[in-house]
Amino acid sequence: MAPEACVARLSLYARELAxxxxxxxxxxxxxxxxxxxxxxxxxxxxxxxxxxxxxxxGRGYEVQRLxxxxxxxxxxxxxTWNVALAGAGNLGSALLAxxxxxxxxxLFRLVVDADAxxxxxxxxxxxxxxxxxLTQIVRRHDIHIGVIAxxxxxxxxxxxQFVAGGVRAIVNFAPIHLDVPPTVWLRVVDLASExxxxxxxLARTTKFETATP
Amino acid sequence: MAPEACVARLSLYARELAxxxxxxxxxxxxxxxxxxxxxxxxxxxxxxxxxxxxxxxGRGYEVQRLxxxxxxxxxxxxxTWNVALAGAGNLGSALLAxxxxxxxxxLFRLVVDADAxxxxxxxxxxxxxxxxxLTQIVRRHDIHIGVIAxxxxxxxxxxxQFVAGGVRAIVNFAPIHLDVPPTVWLRVVDLASExxxxxxxLARTTKFETATP
DNA sequence: CACTGTGAATGCATTCACAGCG
DNA sequence: CGCTGTGAATGCATTCACAGTG
Numbered sequence: 001m002a003p004e005a006c007v008a009r010l011s012l013y014a015r016e017l018a019x020x021x022x023x024x025x026x027x028x029x030x031x032x033x034x035x036x037x038x039x040x041x042x043x044x045x046x047x048x049x050x051x052x053x054x055x056x057x058g059r060g061y062e063v064q065r066l067x068x069x070x071x072x073x074x075x076x077x078x079x080t081w082n083v084a085l086a087g088a089g090n091l092g093s094a095l096l097a098x099x100x101x102x103x104x105x106x107l108f109r110l111v112v113d114a115d116a117x118x119x120x121x122x123x124x125x126x127x128x129x130x131x132x133x134l135t136q137i138v139r140r141h142d143i144h145i146g147v148i149a150x151x152x153x154x155x156x157x158x159x160x161q162f163v164a165g166g167v168r169a170i171v172n173f174a175p176i177h178l179d180v181p182p183t184v185w186l187r188v189v190d191l192a193s194e195x196x197x198x199x200x201x202l203a204r205t206t207k208f209e210t211a212t213p
Numbered sequence: 214m215a216p217e218a219c220v221a222r223l224s225l226y227a228r229e230l231a232x233x234x235x236x237x238x239x240x241x242x243x244x245x246x247x248x249x250x251x252x253x254x255x256x257x258x259x260x261x262x263x264x265x266x267x268x269x270x271g272r273g274y275e276v277q278r279l280x281x282x283x284x285x286x287x288x289x290x291x292x293t294w295n296v297a298l299a300g301a302g303n304l305g306s307a308l309l310a311x312x313x314x315x316x317x318x319x320l321f322r323l324v325v326d327a328d329a330x331x332x333x334x335x336x337x338x339x340x341x342x343x344x345x346x347l348t349q350i351v352r353r354h355d356i357h358i359g360v361i362a363x364x365x366x367x368x369x370x371x372x373x374q375f376v377a378g379g380v381r382a383i384v385n386f387a388p389i390h391l392d393v394p395p396t397v398w399l400r401v402v403d404l405a406s407e408x409x410x411x412x413x414x415l416a417r418t419t420k421f422e423t424a425t426p
Numbered sequence: 427c428a429c430t431g432t433g434a435a436t437g438c439a440t441t442c443a444c445a446g447c448g
Numbered sequence: 449c450g451c452t453g454t455g456a457a458t459g460c461a462t463t464c465a466c467a468g469t470g
Contacts (some may be wrong), residue, residue: 001417003460003461004460004461005460005461005462006461007410007413007414008406008410010409010410010413011403011405011406011409011410012390012403012406014409015388015405015406029428029429029430030429030430031429036390037390038390038392040462040463042462042463042464043461043462043463045429045430045431045432046431046432046461046462046463048430048431049430049431049432053430053431054430055429055430055431056429056430056469056470057428057429057430057431057468057469057470058427058428058429058430058469058470059428059429059430059470060428060429060430061430073413074409074412074413074416075412075413075415075416075417076409076412081408081412081415083408089307089310090303090306090307090310090311090337091307091310091311093303093307094302094303094304094306094307095404097302097303097304098303098304098404098405100388100404100405101404101405101408103405104405104408104409104412106408106412124303144415145408145411145412145415168415169411169412169414169415171407171408171411175228175313177225177249177250177251179251185411185414185415187407187410187411189402189404189407190224190225191308191311191313191314191402192224192228192311192313192314192316192317193221193224193225193228194384194400194402195294195296195314195317195319195358195384196223196224196227196287196289196317197220197221197223197224197400198358198382198384198398198400199287199288199289199294199317199319199358199382200220200223200286200287200288201220201382201398202288202294202357202358202381202382202398203287203288204214204288216438216439217438217439218438218439218440219439242450242451242452243451243452244450244451253440253441254451255440255441255442256439256440256441258451258452258453258454259439259440259441259453259454261452261453262452262453262454266452266453267452268451268452268453269447269448269451269452270446270447270448270450270451270452270453271447271448271449271450271451271452272448272450272451272452273450273451273452274452427470428469428470429468429469429470430467430468430469430470431466431467431468431469432465432466432467432468433464433465433466433467434463434464434465434466435462435463435464435465436461436462436463436464437460437461437462437463438459438460438461438462439458439459439460439461440457440458440459440460441456441457441458441459442455442456442457442458443454443455443456443457444453444454444455444456445452445453445454445455446451446452446453446454447450447451447452447453448449448450448451448452
């Protein structure tokens with residue numbers, strides 16, 4: 001399996017290449033790609049080379065072709081993924097509205113909430129279902145990816161139902177560690193923690209230029 | 214300066230300790246803390262040891278005391294941070310509503326949007342100001358941290374104005390790399406990329422247990 | 427030439443293994 | 449004992465340096 005850090009960047013490459021293709025750029029060098037993304041040219045070449053040889057010496061990478069290859073490798077070309085959202089609050093609603101998902105074939109096929117007041121309502125064009133019997137609903141909709149945007153207290157329970165329903169990948173926005181079997185891929189987005197990390201650095205220094213001696 | 218990966222976890226430790234304190238737990242071992250957070254006990258001890266010696270052999274760590282020490286180290290104890298939000302759309306609105314921020318002393322002091330229709334409205338209890346002359350407003354409000362929740366096209370411009378206004382830390386939710394001077398701390402939350410990364414792994418395998426030979 | 431692709435070298439992060447303390 | 453704190457060992461990730469190609 002490919003290095004994890006490099007997989008994480010694959011998505012960035014694909015997106016930047018989509019932009020370049022949109023601007024009708026035909027070829028791009030690792031240098032330029034790196035500059036756009038705040039990386040080094042070596043890193044770009046190393047990353048790409050773990051998936052194949054895509055470049056031409058002296059020319060660089062053919063934008064459209066590389067884009068197509070990368071999206072295929074990422075598993076987001078010529079197919080869609082069924083996504084379920086648990087929690088139709090502010091965050092959940094923001095996620096439903098986010099256009100970047102649909103563009104890449106991530107389709108919200110199911111939205112649930114535990115709050116009886118929300119059930120039946122339509123949020124961002126999606127009808128909110130009851131979270132009762134979540135396992136079964138998830139299974140019935142053949143959900144691939146579960147997104148957890150519920151309060152901490154409910155997160156683990158929702159997670160368990162997702163897993164029981166056959167979900168094999170989960171994105172968690174609740175600020176708590178979720179226990180999942182090792183057969184399930186988990187990704188965490190921790191908003192509070194992001195800010196606290198920044199506070200650490202702010203509290204310390206007025207960040208100095210690294211004086212190169 | 215402390216290892217970056219370890220700083221990122223500091224916030225998790227602090228939060229878990231807050232929970233334990235709330236449950237009136239007096240002492241906790243690295244083992245238990247690790248279990249709660251999905252880490253190894255060695256890692257917990259190593260992380261904590263980079264900031265000092267907080268434990269007692271045979272007993273573990275005193276929950277309340279360690280919590281207080283860590284929040285102090287993080288720079289979130291006994292002070293507040295002024296935060297500005299650019300972009301009062303769905304995501305921005307979700308961030309304003311998120312309670313975890315205020316709890317740790319992150320206060321939204323300023324909300325701006327470029328959309329004239331939104332200016333003047335109140336979103337989640339915050340009056341939306343015009344993004345015109347952002348640099349000056351940011352300076353006037355003594356903003357420490359800027360949050361970018363605007364469309365890609367606007368992100369770099371907003372970022373520049375934050376920086377010009379004296380902001381030294383930025384959280385970016387726009388799916389694009391932002392150029393900032395090396396004096397500014399940057400953190401990126403890339404929702405689309407999280408899903409794509411998952412798709413990569415899903416597309417590949419039904420994740421197997423790592424068979425230890 | 428301007429560029430890619432990659433061994434070899436470095437640097438970070440995690441884990442092992444254990445001395446030492448209450 | 450049950451636990452912490454930490455050198456030494458391992459394992460990833462990034463960077464260097466350069467041979468090789470169109």
